[in-house]
Structure formats: C-alpha cells, structure tokens
Amino acid sequence: MAKAVDIKNISVVFGTSKQKQAAKELLDSDLTAAEIREKTGATVAVRNLDFSIKEGELFVIVGLSGSGKSSFIRTLNLLNKPIRGQIFVGDEELTAFDAKKLRQYRQNDVSMVFQNFALLTHRSVIGNVEYPLEVQGVGEKKRRETAMEAIKLVGLDGWEEHMTFQLSGGMKQRVGLARALTNDPELLLMDEPYSALDPLIRRDMQDQLLKLEDEMDRTILFITHDMNEAFRLGDRIALMKDAEIVQIGTPDEFFDKPANDYVKNFIADVDKTRILKVRSIMEKPTYVAKKGDGVKETLQKVKENDMGFCYVTDEKRKFLGYVRLEQLQRSKGKTIDRLINEDDTVIYRNAYLREAWSKLSEAEYDLPVVDGKGRLRGILNYDVVVDALAAQ
Ligand SMILES: Nc1ncnc2c1ncn2[C@@H]1O[C@H](COP(=O)(O)OP(=O)(O)OP(=O)(O)O)[C@@H](O)[C@H]1O
Ligand SMILES: [Mg+2]
Structure with a gap:
C-alpha cells in the first residue's frame, strides 16, 4: 500500500555542532541562507519545509x-537527520x-x-x-x-x-x-x-x-x-x-x-x-454508476446532478461505457446493465494534451480518462483544456 508523507517544518543544517546550534536559532529569522552561513559558518541546506505528499x-x-x-x-530515509521538525510516513x-x-x-x-x-x-x-x-x-x-x-x-x-x-x-x-x-x-x-x-x-x-x-x-x-x-x-x-x-x-x-x-x-x-x-487537468466525474445499479436510483442521481448522461464502471472501477438520461427515462428494466453504451473513446491519463486534443474536439461529451488498467480516473472537459492551453 502506498502511504502519504507529511513533512512538518523540516530543516537540515551542515557544520560542526556548535555552528549548527547557532544556525538553528536563526532558521526563523529574515536572514537568507547565505547570510546565516556568513554569521555562523553552517550551511542551511533545507529550511522549514512544510508540505504533504x-x-x-x-x-x-x-x-x-x-x-x-x-x-x-x-x-526521508534518515540518511540526513533533520535538525528540527517531524516526518510522518503513513x-x-x-x-x-x-x-x-x-x-x-x-x-x-x-x-x-x-x-x-x-x-x-x-x-x-x-x-x-x-x-x-x-x-x-x-x-x-x-x-x-x-x-x-x-x-x-x-x-x-x-x-x-x-x-x-x-x-x-x-x-x-x-x-x-x-x-x-x-x-x-x-x-x-x-x-x-x-x-x-x-x-x-x-x-x-x-x-x-x-x-x-x-x-x-x-x-x-x-x-x-x-x-x-x-x-x-x-x-x-x-x-x-x-x-x-x-x-x-x-x-x-x-x-x-x-x-x-x-x-x-x-x-x-x-x-x-x-x-x-491529461491527468493534471482532468476533473472528478460528478456521479458514476456501477454495473448492476438500479435504473431508478441512477435516474435520480443523474437528474439530481443535472447531467445528460453518466459513466458506468464495474465494481473494480473499470470503465464500461455510459448511459444517457433519455434511456434511463424510457427504460422499463430493473438494472442499467442492458442500457450501457459501450464506448472505447477513452483518454489515457498520462497522455499529453496534444494527443487528447483531436479526440476531444470530435467528442460530444466530456471524455472519460482511464489508467493503464482501464479504470475510470476522471473526465476531460473541452473548455478546461482550452483554458489550460491558453493560460500564460
Ligand atoms: N554532507 C554535506 N556536508 C556539508 N554541506 C553539504 C553536505 N551535503 C550538502 N551540503 C550543502 O548543502 C547545500 C545543498 O546541497 P544539495 O546536495 O542538497 O543540493 P542539490 O539541490 O541536491 O544539488 P544538485 O542538483 O547539485 O545535486 C549545498 O550548499 C551543499 O554544499
Ligand atoms: Mg543533489
């Protein structure tokens, strides 16, 4: 299982223990790393990093x-010991x-x-x-x-x-x-x-x-x-x-x-x-139905979310296709299984926007984004791509 890493106010300083101690006192000051080195002789190599992966x-x-x-x-494997701060793995x-x-x-x-x-x-x-x-x-x-x-x-x-x-x-x-x-x-x-x-x-x-x-x-x-x-x-x-x-x-x-x-x-x-x-600008789909879901509940969700259609995956999130609002409204069946329109127009999430562009300009809907195992990971919207490419 992958784990998150939390970096909390981590600093690494090189020098003698006396130099390091002096530099540690200055980590929160306005002095630059170069100025701290001049004053104390210690090298501040990492200063107050605070973020999560x-x-x-x-x-x-x-x-x-x-x-x-x-x-x-x-x-992150303690080959360097931070002078202060904490690291959490999981x-x-x-x-x-x-x-x-x-x-x-x-x-x-x-x-x-x-x-x-x-x-x-x-x-x-x-x-x-x-x-x-x-x-x-x-x-x-x-x-x-x-x-x-x-x-x-x-x-x-x-x-x-x-x-x-x-x-x-x-x-x-x-x-x-x-x-x-x-x-x-x-x-x-x-x-x-x-x-x-x-x-x-x-x-x-x-x-x-x-x-x-x-x-x-x-x-x-x-x-x-x-x-x-x-x-x-x-x-x-x-x-x-x-x-x-x-x-x-x-x-x-x-x-x-x-x-x-x-x-x-x-x-x-x-x-x-x-x-x-693609993965850097894809969005989360609003609602995704699973194979075996009931027509009634799916219809309700699609309406609630003001959608014209929704994507369908299997229980392992593998992308199967989509069902349209009108199909759900017309259907007399129990589950959505027979309504699924199989669709192989998908975009791989590691594809570059350049590659996605032609597919996207032909598509009528947002495009499903899948990973290497065919699992649905997001959707790609035409306007979002245009915005991303236009931004300076
Ligand atoms: N073991 C060490 N003892 C003393 N100073 C060190 C030590 N390791 C790194 N430094 C100093 O810490 C600063 C940051 O070095 P670091 O090796 O982390 O940089 P870097 O971003 O990995 O650079 P590069 O792209 O060249 O690998 C530098 O000023 C370097 O001289
Ligand atoms: Mg390096």
Missing part, C-alpha cells in the same frame, strides 16, 4: 544545483524511530534510486537486483523469483545473467530501479536518476516510470533539476531555491499562477502541449 502521488522536487534537493530527499513518525524500527523501515518500506547507479560491479544484473533481499535473509528461490519479476517490470528480461559493466547507462539505471522495487516499497525515492542519460534514453525511462507508476500502488518522490522532466512526470511539483520551496502545485497551476518572476523564468522554456498531461 499524498498517497500514491508522483511528487517531483525541482531546483538548481545546490538548492537542497538531495539534502531533503535523504531525510501514521508513523519516522523522525522518532529507534535504530531497530529504522532498519526495518529501510529494509521493507522505502527504497532509493541514486543518480550514479551505485551498482555492485562484480555482480550480474540479477545479483544486483536480488541483493536487498539477500541482506534481508530471504531464501534463494524466493529471492530469484522476486528479482526476476522486478527485472521484467523494467524490461530487462534476458539480461539477468549479464554483468553490469556490460550494460549501457540506461540499462544500468533500470537495474537500479529494479533493485529499488524488489522490497515492494511504499515509498520510492529517486534522486536525479536520469540526469546522466542521453535525452532519448531519458524519455524512454520517463515513459517507463509513468507506466510503472500506473501499474503499481506506490508513493514516489522524484528529484530533478530539469523543469521539462519535472512537468512530464509530476502530479505535483515543488520548486526549491536556496533551501526553501518557492512554489508547490500541479503543472497547470505553475503556468496559471507562477508565484514570482523566479518561477516565471524557470518555466519560460517549457512547451505546454508537450508537458501538460
């Missing part, structure tokens, strides 16, 4: 080199874990993918991927099975016996990702995992991550210094500058209401139609 969210932190991204992400307070709980948490609940691959060069692909399970003392057969599943997930089957030095950068990064997936983490931390890759491979990896994210129930924190990457991937994005967050929001909100000139400059070169995804 929702469960199952793909959350991206973006910012220039030195803005504090790595210092922050490392607090209902548990990570910042209060003792050594034993921390070890369990690192083994079972969280995984990190690093920028520099950090692979074991003397081991094969599968040897690397199964390594965390080996550390946990999982038996060989089970270990191999789980590792092979992860290897397949990242598209490396057939390569499992190769040594990692025989692989390209992109493949190495996939091994790193597969290894991070073996303990089925609730929280996946990715610190600039693709920065060293060529643009084309990088795109592949991004698409693959979106696909993975779509298939799995997992909270992901992804770090990058590239705004295009941030917008391609993120459900929400936080822009960091000088140890603090300048703005936090959906890609659409960044375009719509950039917090200041710094943000405006940062997003100036981003091409919206290539970046804005």
Whole structure:
C-alpha cells in the first residue's frame, strides 16, 4: 500500500555542532541562507519545509544545483537527520524511530534510486537486483523469483545473467530501479536518476516510470533539476531555491499562477502541449454508476446532478461505457446493465494534451480518462483544456 508523507517544518543544517546550534536559532529569522552561513559558518541546506505528499502521488522536487534537493530527499530515509521538525510516513513518525524500527523501515518500506547507479560491479544484473533481499535473509528461490519479476517490470528480461559493466547507462539505471522495487516499497525515492542519460534514453525511462507508476500502488518522490522532466512526470511539483520551496502545485497551476518572476523564468522554456498531461487537468466525474445499479436510483442521481448522461464502471472501477438520461427515462428494466453504451473513446491519463486534443474536439461529451488498467480516473472537459492551453 502506498502511504502519504507529511513533512512538518523540516530543516537540515551542515557544520560542526556548535555552528549548527547557532544556525538553528536563526532558521526563523529574515536572514537568507547565505547570510546565516556568513554569521555562523553552517550551511542551511533545507529550511522549514512544510508540505504533504499524498498517497500514491508522483511528487517531483525541482531546483538548481545546490538548492537542497538531495539534502531533503535523504531525510526521508534518515540518511540526513533533520535538525528540527517531524516526518510522518503513513501514521508513523519516522523522525522518532529507534535504530531497530529504522532498519526495518529501510529494509521493507522505502527504497532509493541514486543518480550514479551505485551498482555492485562484480555482480550480474540479477545479483544486483536480488541483493536487498539477500541482506534481508530471504531464501534463494524466493529471492530469484522476486528479482526476476522486478527485472521484467523494467524490461530487462534476458539480461539477468549479464554483468553490469556490460550494460549501457540506461540499462544500468533500470537495474537500479529494479533493485529499488524488489522490497515492494511504499515509498520510492529517486534522486536525479536520469540526469546522466542521453535525452532519448531519458524519455524512454520517463515513459517507463509513468507506466510503472500506473501499474503499481506506490508513493514516489522524484528529484530533478530539469523543469521539462519535472512537468512530464509530476502530479505535483515543488520548486526549491536556496533551501526553501518557492512554489508547490500541479503543472497547470505553475503556468496559471507562477508565484514570482523566479518561477516565471524557470518555466519560460517549457512547451505546454508537450508537458501538460491529461491527468493534471482532468476533473472528478460528478456521479458514476456501477454495473448492476438500479435504473431508478441512477435516474435520480443523474437528474439530481443535472447531467445528460453518466459513466458506468464495474465494481473494480473499470470503465464500461455510459448511459444517457433519455434511456434511463424510457427504460422499463430493473438494472442499467442492458442500457450501457459501450464506448472505447477513452483518454489515457498520462497522455499529453496534444494527443487528447483531436479526440476531444470530435467528442460530444466530456471524455472519460482511464489508467493503464482501464479504470475510470476522471473526465476531460473541452473548455478546461482550452483554458489550460491558453493560460500564460
Ligand atoms: N554532507 C554535506 N556536508 C556539508 N554541506 C553539504 C553536505 N551535503 C550538502 N551540503 C550543502 O548543502 C547545500 C545543498 O546541497 P544539495 O546536495 O542538497 O543540493 P542539490 O539541490 O541536491 O544539488 P544538485 O542538483 O547539485 O545535486 C549545498 O550548499 C551543499 O554544499
Ligand atoms: Mg543533489
């Protein structure tokens, strides 16, 4: 199960303990991080971060080199200890874990993918991927099975016996990702995992991550210094500058209401139609009927909500089609099952607006948005798309 992460007033300071203490006193002052460093000799790498990552969210932190991204992400497995503040993962307070709980948490609940691959060069692909399970003392057969599943997930089957030095950068990064997936983490931390890759491979990896994210129930924190990457991937994005967050929001909100000139400059070169995804501007459907629902109750709901039709899913939320108001009014049947108009005009939620555009301009209704498993996740409205693309 994915878990939410609550960050409560987190700061990370580097220096001697005396320097750190002095800097801690100044965290709430008006002094900038640079001024605090001048005064105390300590580096404030993360300052008073306070926000939440929702469960199952793909959350991206973006910012220039030195803005504090790595210092922050490392607090989420306590590789960096915050000087003050609390972090909650689900209902548990990570910042209060003792050594034993921390070890369990690192083994079972969280995984990190690093920028520099950090692979074991003397081991094969599968040897690397199964390594965390080996550390946990999982038996060989089970270990191999789980590792092979992860290897397949990242598209490396057939390569499992190769040594990692025989692989390209992109493949190495996939091994790193597969290894991070073996303990089925609730929280996946990715610190600039693709920065060293060529643009084309990088795109592949991004698409693959979106696909993975779509298939799995997992909270992901992804770090990058590239705004295009941030917008391609993120459900929400936080822009960091000088140890603090300048703005936090959906890609659409960044375009719509950039917090200041710094943000405006940062997003100036981003091409919206290539970046804005359906999921970032889809809306929640007002009412959705389930297969097996009664005609009467459905009719009532549709009328109540002033709708001309409603979507129908099965009990697993898989999209089936729609029923129209007139059909409900005319029907003499008990359930809506025979009224369902099967419809395959759906939009994938990770599609870009550019791709959605042609479908949308032909459609008479709002379009259903589905995930990789065909589950209904939202609706896409023509006017909303026009607004999003027009906003400066
Ligand atoms: N272990 C450390 N000891 C002392 N200072 C550190 C340490 N780690 C980071 N810093 C300082 O903290 C600040 C933030 O660094 P951090 O590595 O978090 O930035 P970043 O946003 O990840 O940058 P990049 O994009 O280059 O990876 C920098 O001034 C850096 O020098
Ligand atoms: Mg970094």
